[in-house]
Amino acid sequence: MALIEYRDALNQAFSEEIERDPNVVLIGEEVAQYDGAYKVTRGLWKKYGDKRVVDTPISEAGFIGMGIGASMLGLRPVMELMFWSFATVAYDQIINNAAQIRYMSGGLINCPIVIRGPANGGTSVGATHSHTPESWLANIPGLKVVCAATAYDAKGLMKTAIRDNDPVMFMESTLLYGEKGEVPEEEYLIPLGKADIKREGKHVSIIGHGRAILMGLKAAELLEAEHDISCEVIDLRSIRPLDEEAILASVRKTHRVVLVDENKPFCGVSAQIASMIQEKCFDDLDAPVQRVTSLDAPAFYSPQVEKLQFPEVHRIIAKVLAIS
């Protein structure tokens, strides 16, 4: 297996899907001639040309809506938002058009679009650029929401998302783009709705998604080494559809849960999962379900303080110890 960056894993996914399906087209700000603001689409315009890799003006409502309209005619647009935070400008198109068109047309129209880009805080760019909208979007029936934490997952999930016939909101992370991971040479797909057990364990389940689950993994290592506590780490990978079985199976095994989540706490993804666990696994629980989320305030600019807002490793460890 090759050790490649998360961004290059995505790049490979785009390249393979462009070659596989003539209806796949990458569209967004700076994706073509500039090679992508975060170099995720590096080299693709040179390789595939103007038709398949398309720059747009800074008009998120316009170009996201354009992608939705084109997908209704059978194209498979892969739309880049330079930051998922900018989805607010295109929210009407995503929520009212992409998500509702199939339902409101009684199933006559579908929308096989992927909208993708980084959705994370932690880069000292202020609150407007640091949203994690997976919880907002997973709230909307009709949308699918995916968060990839590793290079391997990013590639496999992206290829599946592009082939999916429903609108898929794909969350990446600027803090992960440069992280290397092993990616097989041969083609592979990862289904949406399948969680990944990133670490087996028996005492406490740490469940989450995106970069937060990598914090969970680090916490698990330290807990094992320093406290002899064995944590099972479940990476959801896909928020909607959600792998409920994997979550419940882990809780039934460990009887203790700490949910980690870069979302804000109110109605964050972990809130939904906490509700699910108490409803379906109440008798399996030996302790209340714990959550470690971003702190409940807008993202701080000052990097030293912003860091405190995240579900950092020490906060996860503290929660695990509190219920162990």
Place this chain on the structure above:
Amino acid sequence: MNSLPDPSPVAKPEYSQAEINRKLTTSDRVELLRKMLQIRRFEQVGLSKYQGGKMSGFIHLYIGQESVAVGACSLMGEHDHVITAYRCHGHALAVGMSMNECMAELYGKATGCSKGKGGSMHFFAPDKNYWGGHGIVGGQTPLGMGLAYGIKYKGLKGAALCFLGDGAVNQGAFYECLNMASLMDLPVIYVIENNRYSMGTSLERSSVIKNCLAERGEVFGIEWAQAKGEDVDEVRAVTQIAIERAHNESRPTVLEFDTYRHYGHSVADAKHKGGYRAAEEIEKYKKDHDPIQLYKRQLIGEGILSEEQFTEMSDAAKAEADASAQFAEESPLPEAGSIFEDVYYEVDRGTEAGRTGKHFFND
């Protein structure tokens, strides 16, 4: 920029002589009138059923504007597509949707075009290149551009006709579209149906206007034209130029048709008459600018139609609308189980993707 014919009344006879209209047989022309009548009778019956408590929600009547949808949609070829806003009954019937499926949708029945899930504002028929029916003002303008993008991407000779109202021109997304459509050479035609009121706010109170709304296309380097929407020949002649531009040059156009709705913004708009617009104004438009009456007079004047034939046609349209109400009345309500259908393609089709993971969170 404006290369289209002068829309002054003096020029009117020329529109019926425009090449695209000269091609019409007498029966084609009668069909245009019939289509307008069908839309009107459909909506009149719909209104009476609404008032009788048979349906709910909003109903935005198109009555008074029929010539715009009928004229423009009559020009559609195989790769021409239509999308519009929430005042969508006229366009739906104009592209060939049946009264039954439309009326049943108003009734919220399972036999409705959207299986009772869309309602008055959300009619769709992709098999007829009709993409709705959209509830958010201006929200369809990027979708219309996307249809044009799809047409061009596939290398087809076609156009996307995207209708919008005079209120929608003040939504930001519309200008993003004008810029992008021109920049990317997209075959989209924005058709502004200017009925002078965005809900209860008059044109003068909502828009800064130099000469007309369509000329806002000028700064984007987009060809534009303003014309009278009450004359179906004029609508066809002016729209055809835009369609040819889309087909042959892959360039966008902004059209503006002056028109008028006889009823309020929606059925919930009790203040329209004598409120934000004078009763005399409504009467004047009904008397002197009703597209059905105008075209009827024209066809009778040309000896193509008699009063008796008109009455027959009108009665037949009324009977068809009544029958559609009967059909809707007798149709079953959607099953509760259909609530979870048509949300996800993959779930509906029972694909592996649709069977993997939890898609719905009710329990």
